[in-house]
Amino acid sequence: MNILRKCYMAFLGAVVMLLLPCRTVTGDSIAEPDYSFYGKHRSQIKPINRMFEANGSGGRADIYEEPGEEEPVIKMDNGSVFCVIHMYTDKKGDKWGSLLYDVQGNDTARTQFYTGDYLGWVKMEDLLVRYDEISFREEFGKQFQKYAGELDGYQAEHQTLYFWEYPGSEYKQEWQIQEEAGDWNIQETYRDDAGSLWGYSDYLPGVKGWICMTDPVNPDLPVLVRESVPASEVEEYAPGKPKRGYEFIIGGMILLVSLLTAVMIFVFWRRKKQS
Structure with a gap:
């Protein structure tokens, strides 16, 4: 096996390893019973x-x-x-x-x-x-601001941070930061009536939500009671959200594998024809 073929196989193996975790069922997965x-x-x-x-x-x-x-x-x-x-x-x-x-x-x-x-x-x-995160976006989306690095440099090691469904929600997800937090992947912020600044973090697959950047380690933030809305008054039940950057990377790598496969087939076919 020549060097070109070895490099191709190594690259292909890396892509396969990258894709394997995507098959894991997470809380965002949609059930599809076979009825x-x-x-x-x-x-x-x-x-x-x-x-x-x-x-x-x-x-x-x-x-x-x-x-x-x-x-x-x-x-x-x-x-x-x-x-x-x-x-x-x-x-x-x-x-x-x-x-x-x-x-x-x-x-x-x-x-x-x-x-x-x-x-x-x-x-x-x-x-x-x-009332949920989609409802919150529909009601307050026009007040969102672009993230300006407010949480960058925050020393989160060995602390428990809370990812809230939306600012004022009673539902939250806690996550223990073991090492350096890395990229919070926050794109937008919202300031509530009390002056607290929130940022929506798509931190990790399955770990996302609104972080109260003013007080990120407080599990007892005030809960705001919001009324449920008749389904007939909701035009869109599940609007799409922008994809994370790694999804575009995976898509690009799949495309690159396809192109490399075509090139390898052509090279092997041409060599066989010349021999």
């Missing part, structure tokens, strides 16, 4: 992965095995909170959301499929959208 309706209408179903609250007209929200069926399989009491994973629009224009529930008929609020779970469908008009 007949889902399989038949896959192209018409869009991912949502967002928390909703039952708000049916009769005090309950009906859950059906498939959209359009006459009899529900279970009924969710108003106020029940669960995750709508996908949305489907039928021929009449009615929107349906999918959710997972267990054999006892309980809502699971899951985004991953587990053995024993059932996939049900609920009309989106019978739901409220729980």
Whole structure:
């Protein structure tokens, strides 16, 4: 094996190793249970992965095995909170959301499929959208400012930092910084009414959220109560977000591998033809 071929194989191996972690299921992954309706209408179903609250007209929200069926399989009491994973629009224009529930008929609020779970469908008009990071962006996005390095140089080693769903949320993710923090990957900031400065950090795969740069290690920041919104008033349930830089790097490396493969095939074919 000549030097060119060895270099190519080494590069290809590096790309494969880089791609392997992408197959890991994370909290951002969308469950795709193998059910007949889902399989038949896959192209018409869009991912949502967002928390909703039952708000049916009769005090309950009906859950059906498939959209359009006459009899529900279970009924969710108003106020029940669960995750709508996908949305489907039928021929009449009615929107349906999918959710997972267990054999006892309980809502699971899951985004991953587990053995024993059932996939049900609920009309989106019978739901409220729980206030979340998407809601926050819709309400305050015009006040966002470009990150100016406010957290650069912060000594975060051996400290626990908190990544909040949005400024004022009760939900947070904690992360222990073992060594130098590195790039916080903050693109935008927001200053709340109390004067605290926040930055949205896409820190690591599965570790992201709003950091209170004014007090990043405080787990007991004030919670602001925000009302849920009728799903019918929300135009876009899951707007896309800009991709992280490493995703573009992986895409570029895949393209480069394809080009190198074509070159190697041509070189080997030409040598074989000349011999």
